Amino acid sequence: SQTIHQWPATLVQPVGSPLSLECTVEGTSNPNLYWYRQAAGRGLQLLFYSVGIGQISSEVPQNLSASRPQDRQFILSSKKLLLSDSGFYLCAWSELGDGKLFFGSGTQLSVL
């Protein structure tokens, strides 16, 4: 069966520091991969999606970037965090890109 791993679960970072969140998927090949962010009490905002290695589509202009160095690995990065980057970050995968998404357990990021 397919599983998705996301870490860390909680992260507290100072403003201006770098960020790297990693997500890996097991049990499937060539998944579609996504990064979402959820601000407190808000809906999920799609940040990036990827349909293959090295293929990244950005949905929201910001100081975040994403990379997919391997088929089942998706990384979210920032060179300098802002206060507004705080939120709940969720990695997800899908097989068909039809809206059936399977999420990792999320990373609660607090930028102070």
Added chain:
Amino acid sequence: RKEVEQDPGPFNVPEGATVAFNCTYSNSASQSFFWYRQDCRKEPKLLMSVYSSGNEDGRFTAQLNRASQYISLLIRDSKLSDSATYLCVVNPTGGFKTIFGAGTRLFVKA
């Protein structure tokens, strides 16, 4: 107008009650529709797909009304464990830009 709109609630219902949520979407070309459930500080989990003919899974029934551009979720015989936030999800073009509503909060009380 938001692409997907939901009443944020909260809906406070006693155990055993029937409760219904609606969700409206703006893009008439939307192809796929889903309900997800999200517990506090947890990841969303797929609850059920919503088909044009409607579908039922145990105590849960989902309906789609394309003419009025809304989907609904009906929960019968509510359980304490149904307390969660229910997210309406729309896939506008059958592609990858899945849109999530902000969610409807449900509290089921003993």
